[in-house]
Amino acid sequence: MTENDITKFLVTFSGQIEHVLFPAGVFDDQLYIHYEIVWGPDWSPVSGLTTGRSQMACSGTDPERVVFNMPIDLLFSSTNVYGWPQIVVTVRAHNAFGGDSLRGYGLFLLPSSPGMRTETAPLLRPRPATLLGEWFTWITGKSPELVDPKMLASGKENHLLRSESYGCVTAVLSMVAKDMRKLGYDNQPPICSGACHAHR
Amino acid sequence: MAELHVLGQLKSAHNFQEKFSLFCRYSFQAGPNWTIVGGIPESQTISAKPDYTKTAIWAQSLDVHYVTRGIQGWPKLVLQIGCLDSLGRTWTVGYSCCTLPAVPGHHVIEVSCWLPTATSLTDRIREYFLGGSHQLLHSDIINIGIDRYKLKTISKGTVELNIDIILRNFAQFGVEYK
Numbered sequence: 001m002t003e004n005d006i007t008k009f010l011v012t013f014s015g016q017i018e019h020v021l022f023p024a025g026v027f028d029d030q031l032y033i034h035y036e037i038v039w040g041p042d043w044s045p046v047s048g049l050t051t052g053r054s055q056m057a058c059s060g061t062d063p064e065r066v067v068f069n070m071p072i073d074l075l076f077s078s079t080n081v082y083g084w085p086q087i088v089v090t091v092r093a094h095n096a097f098g099g100d101s102l103r104g105y106g107l108f109l110l111p112s113s114p115g116m117r118t119e120t121a122p123l124l125r126p127r128p129a130t131l132l133g134e135w136f137t138w139i140t141g142k143s144p145e146l147v148d149p150k151m152l153a154s155g156k157e158n159h160l161l162r163s164e165s166y167g168c169v170t171a172v173l174s175m176v177a178k179d180m181r182k183l184g185y186d187n188q189p190p191i192c193s194g195a196c197h198a199h200r
Numbered sequence: 201m202a203e204l205h206v207l208g209q210l211k212s213a214h215n216f217q218e219k220f221s222l223f224c225r226y227s228f229q230a231g232p233n234w235t236i237v238g239g240i241p242e243s244q245t246i247s248a249k250p251d252y253t254k255t256a257i258w259a260q261s262l263d264v265h266y267v268t269r270g271i272q273g274w275p276k277l278v279l280q281i282g283c284l285d286s287l288g289r290t291w292t293v294g295y296s297c298c299t300l301p302a303v304p305g306h307h308v309i310e311v312s313c314w315l316p317t318a319t320s321l322t323d324r325i326r327e328y329f330l331g332g333s334h335q336l337l338h339s340d341i342i343n344i345g346i347d348r349y350k351l352k353t354i355s356k357g358t359v360e361l362n363i364d365i366i367l368r369n370f371a372q373f374g375v376e377y378k
Binding site (some may be wrong): 005040080081082083084086106107109111112113117121122124127133148152155156158159161162163164167168183184185186187188189 | 205207208209211221224237238239240242244245246247248251255256257259260261262263265275283284303305306338362364365366367368371372377378
């Protein structure tokens with residue numbers, strides 16, 4: 001295959017969703033996360049799980065942190081950078097009565113340049129739109145949820161949504177690409193010292 | 201033609217003194233040589249309630265694909281931060297503008313915001329009791345530096361942006377960016 005025949009590039013993402021942190025302590029015994037990968041029109045997944053659900057976890061000696069260590073391993077092929085994949089993480093909790101309630105949504109952009117990256121995404125939760133809804137949330141402990149959490153990644157038509165945030169989710173992600181440079185793309189940060197630290 | 205991909209997130213607002221929900225209207229502005237072939241150039245985020253650290257989380261994802269014939273007028277992001285109170289009223293609480301980096305890779309950018317102040321005493325009293333703010337009639341002034349000397353402004357909070365830049369074919373046309 002000559003260089004002119006290349007039209008696609010391949011990108012692998014690997015890493016893990018490490019932990020969830022609630023700064024005022026975790027009051028749920030059974031916390032779990034659900035992740036979904038969202039990608040654009042020119043992208044297609046080649047291998048790996050694009051959705052997943054973690055184990056039930058609770059906090060240990062550190063009362064603020066719940067470790068999941070949920071591995072993510074993906075291979076994508078694409079012809080266009082537009083629509084770069086994102087992860088939507090949903091954090092939920094089971095309670096003693098068998099109920100299931102939302103703790104928040106987090107959104108990550110998968111790394112676009114090679115190397116290891118530790119990223120922290122704050123968790124956001126939709127807020128009830130009416131006063132009656134607020135009372136209902138307070139009495140039942142069930143907050144409003146998104147029908148399709150993937151709408152957060154699309155970034156359009158969400159201006160009517162009201163939200164609040166509490167806690168964060170941390171992930172360690174790394175990326176390796178193949179044939180991107182042959183197609184003319186440049187995603188390499190320059191190797192420099194001192195002068196370009198202002199941008200970081 | 202050379203291509204520019206802007207990926208990232210309009211992440212959060214810090215240290216705005218308002219107790220109500222904050223939202224942000226943003227638009228990408230670029231010179232005449234630049235055309236957008238993919239993505240939304242203008243949109244609005246969710247309205248997020250600030251938490252105890254005065255941080256409002258938007259996590260608005262950005263993904264814009266530009267094609268360009270020249271490097272003049274490198275794209276800028278123009279921000280207009282608004283506030284939504286419990287009665288459903290909205291007003292502007294900050295304006296800002298930031299040039300997108302030209303270097304590929306990951307960038308964390310802090311953008312400081314400003315707002316026209318109330319100049320007369322009666323306006324100040326009205327703002328204190330009723331809320332609301334002065335706003336610009338012509339929003340060009342945010343990203344163009346002319347006619348600014350007539351304005352009296354007050355400093356507001358900051359907005360945090362995470363931007364990933366990917367360039368394509370710039371080196372082929374002799375553009376030296378690193």
